[in-house]
Amino acid sequence: MAKAQFDREEIIDKAIDLFWSRGFSGASMQLVVAVTGLKPGSLYYSFGNKEALFKQALERYAQKGLSRIRKTLESAPSVGEGICRHLDQFVEEAGHNDFKSCFLVKTQLELAGEGNELYAHAVRKLAEIESLFQTFLEREYDAELSCSRAASIMLHSFGLRVYGYQRLPEERMRLALRQGLPWLPWDQHDMQKKE
Numbered sequence: 447m448a449k450a451q452f453d454r455e456e457i458i459d460k461a462i463d464l465f466w467s468r469g470f471s472g473a474s475m476q477l478v479v480a481v482t483g484l485k486p487g488s489l490y491y492s493f494g495n496k497e498a499l500f501k502q503a504l505e506r507y508a509q510k511g512l513s514r515i516r517k518t519l520e521s522a523p524s525v526g527e528g529i530c531r532h533l534d535q536f537v538e539e540a541g542h543n544d545f546k547s548c549f550l551v552k553t554q555l556e557l558a559g560e561g562n563e564l565y566a567h568a569v570r571k572l573a574e575i576e577s578l579f580q581t582f583l584e585r586e587y588d589a590e591l592s593c594s595r596a597a598s599i600m601l602h603s604f605g606l607r608v609y610g611y612q613r614l615p616e617e618r619m620r621l622a623l624r625q626g627l628p629w630l631p632w633d634q635h636d637m638q639k640k641e
Contacts, residue, residue, distance in 0.1 A: 454492070455506070457482050462503045466549040469556045470500050470564060501567055507549045508571035515578055525582045529599060530635035533627075536603060537619045540610030548607040550575075555608075576600045595629070602626055 464473050464481045475496050479486055493499040515532060522528030539545060546552075550568045557565035576596050583592035602623060609619070624632045 452484065452488075452492075457484065457493075458499075458502055458506050461499050462507050462549065465500055465503050466507075466546055466552065469552065470496075471556065497564060500564055504550065504553060504564070504567055504571060508574065511548075511550075512575060512578060515575065519578075519582045524631065525586050526629075526631045527635055527638070528582070529579070529627075530630050530632060533599075533602065533606065533623055534620070534635070534639075536606040536610070537616050537623070540606065540619065541613075541616055545610055547610060548603075551604055551607045572600070598627060 460482050461478065464478060468477070473496075475486070475489075478496060478499065479489060482489065484492075489499070493502060518532050518535070519525060519528035522531055550571050553568040554565065554572065557568070576599075579599050580589075580592045580596035583595050587595065606619065606623075624630075
């Protein structure tokens with residue numbers, strides 16, 4: 447059998463962009479073939495069916511997101527400051543013309559009524575993100591408080607990702623975050639941004 451002559455990660459990244467913008471149902475296999483540039487046989491041989499490719503796209507997207515969050519939290523002077531930076535990035539992204547929300551959140555919303563493996567996979571990936579926040583929060587708080595604050599971060603993150611489509615002024619979204627998450631060091635974060 448001949449070895450595949452393409453970059454697997456590049457193909458998955460193209461699939462992420464397609465599925466992210468069109469959703470699972472809105473991306474036909476013909477469209478997947480057109481976007482990736484692979485022949486149907488190569489796609490099926492290398493990735494399986496559309497569902498398997500979508501699952502791999504979710505996995506890659508989630509791993510990149512976890513890595514980005516971990517890097518942001520580890521580079522911050524405190525866990526709270528890292529979370530402020532992370533949420534601030536969401537606010538900035540919502541202001542971009544090509545804003546697409548979060549691939550995991552969009553998948554969860556699209557497939558919520560179906561209860562299939564893709565939906566379950568997106569839920570597991572979001573739970574991993576919440577767990578990462580909880581792990582970092584446990585550096586400064588007890589387990590119970592860290593658990594509830596991690597859930598609160600996820601609720602606000604979901605809200606930002608969905609609310610971002612309304613193209614609200616950034617200051618309005620930042621004010622809402624400050625009111626909803628008053629335990630974060632927003633004043634300190636604002637001072638560091640100005641420096």
